[in-house]
Amino acid sequence: MKKTICKLSKSDLRDRLDELASIVSSPQYLCxxxxxAANKxxxxxxxIEL
Structure with a gap:
């Protein structure tokens, strides 16, 4: 994913649910x-680190 999940629109997020699920499965950071929240x-x- 080139953009941060913060900058993706809601429609972009719905289109990328599988990719998003792997990015947020074990969050270590919070915006x-x-x-x-995201893993990286x-x-x-x-x-910031959780």
Missing amino acids: TKCGR KRNLCKS
């Missing part, structure tokens, strides 16, 4: 801007 820091725009 302080939008509240999304690079998938979020303003991440």
Whole structure:
């Protein structure tokens, strides 16, 4: 995934559910801007470690 999940639109997220599921399966980081969580820091725009 080239964009962060923070910047993807809702329709983009629905189209990529399988890919999204693998990105958020065991979250280690949280975006302080939008509240999304992900396994890797690079998938979020303003991440902090959980």
